[in-house]
Amino acid sequence: MSVRSSVAAREATLGAIRSSLSVAADDAERRVAVLKRLYDHESNLVPARAHEETAALIARFVSMLRGQSADVFGVRDISAVPATIAAFLRNANLPARVQHGADPLFDALDWDAAPGIERTQGRAEAETPTGLSRAFAGAAETGTLMMVSGPENPTTLNFLPETHIVIIDRAQIVGSYEDAWAALRTRYGEREMPRTVNFISGPSRTADIEQTLTLGAHGPKRLCVIVTGVEDV
């Protein structure tokens, strides 16, 4: 990489900060406090609404998402997912086509139950009509899906297609963002992240013209969330 800022700019900036704060670079006490905070990553105040029991959290997750203009469906068994997708696309008058990543979940689904659905695998392209992804977690407090990048669920599927369908199991629904981060650290390790983590809480929107809320600004016009392992929601 040839583009580099001068070391001088770095040293001058850090020096200016230390000079303004009247601190030294080799202040061990401060350094220990900073590292402790980073490695302990303790939770601050978490709203009580994130501490409810499971059924209430799932109900909140669903109602928050609906309040943010998402379509949410519940299916008792994962085998019902293909038919739910087919029905959603049909009812919305959309092409019977989905594109998904390499997550083994998708091939394991019984697509024979939804004949006529065409499936392709890979990242989204500009003309991909519908992306299908699996969420990593869901935070009930605001009806927020946590998506992680990777070959299993490429990030472009979340943003390029006009329609985005997301599958999440009830066991992945947690109370707070902090709970979701804890799950992420268990998967990726301390102080490690996938390239991209997306919090998604509804379809794309804008209010940039006269503060009139309009869906489908640049990202998906529709967000369909299918929660597995629950009776009708």
Added chain:
Amino acid sequence: MKPTSLNFKLNARHALDDAQLQRALANVPTGFVGKRAKARAGLPEFDALRDTARDIKNHVLANLDLYLEEFERKVSEAGGVVHWARDAAEARALISDICKEAGAETVTKGKSMVTEEIALNGHLEADGFKVVETDLGEYIIQLRGETPSHIIAPAVHLNKDQVEADFRAAHTDLPDDRPLEETEQLVAEARAMLRAQFVAADVGITGANFLIAETGTTVIVTNEGNGDLTQNLPKTHVVVASLEKIVPTLEDVSTILRVLARSATGQEISTYTTFSSGPKRDADPDGPDAFHVVLLDNGRSKLLGTEFAEVLRCIRCGACINHCPVYHAVGGHAYGWVYPGPIGSVLTPSLIGVEESGTLPNASTFCGRCEAVCPMHIPLPGLMRKWRAREFEQNIPPRAQRMALKLWAFAAKRPWLYRTGARIVMPILAWRGRKTGSFSSLPFAEGWTRHRNLPAPEGKTFQQQWAAKGGAR
């Protein structure tokens, strides 16, 4: 951009006489204010979270050097590059070099106020790059050759019919007779026009709402999804962020996110919050090959440890702007630089100097709503007052104004003189205004009475009434 803040009074007069602008500004108090109040009422912990958010940022500012070092180390570990820029010129040169190295023709941009601060677009265009703003509001004002008039709603000074006219003038390939009166039609047209740009772009530039030291992660918060298309499709992603955007951990960013959207748009959370760490990984089928973070100082390090350091807690939610009666009256462009409203009135003198912007801390009624709604508890009126004092100390205000202030101070420091003066003047004004209850013109008060009547006093001074009601001295 070249500041015109010293022309605030003239700018404001033009704004008050601009019927289109006044029509558009009417949307501000009706929209944002009620939505924030509702969001706050919906979360019992909201005010406690504000306290915590303030404490997090204070801790960061006291250890900013160390958190920046940790952030830089983690970005490098993830395969990204951190660049340090002391000022706007260094930042612009760095970004331009990155674009050149990428062999870029088209550069897409997510919404970023710090790139406004360094006047990036004009510089990149002068270097031969095609720069496309992708946030709808930013796209509209780019077509018009304007700057944002609000930090989260850049085109809030415009009406639908103006946007329609702009789109008809710019999108000449589309049929002239297409319907374009409705907001949905305008949004759909912008979506279609920008699609091709997202796909064609070689470099995507975004700002950052936060930088996370724990993981070397940059964060953007959006509703449209344009920021994600900007940063995921091109081969190179450049993040431009000022130093104070650092937060320690994922837990800390979670706390501040809970107050950000609720304060800004009144949403429980913005539609998209995106956390980016380095370039794409080996197995990833999408994402950028190169990831750059440009860290901008531009005067911020000098504010640390001063009486103005608290302004560095700002998370750019816009709540102070949305609640400001002065902003409601004149809009954002009158402030004459990048950041309007109460935050602009404190930040602008802090960054470009009070001699370039002394009018701004004076453009406040000190009603206090900005401080009351600030999620980070920044004492905005207090900081404006400190800038007024600095301005006075540096002999910047005109001679007549300084004399008037000195005269007032002389009286205010001598209560008997102040009371005597008030007792003489009040009955005269009350008698003069007895018929209409207000003045449409008054000597020494033309600045007020040009646009509205000045209420006439009732006849007794406040202190007389206070005493009559049995109040203590």
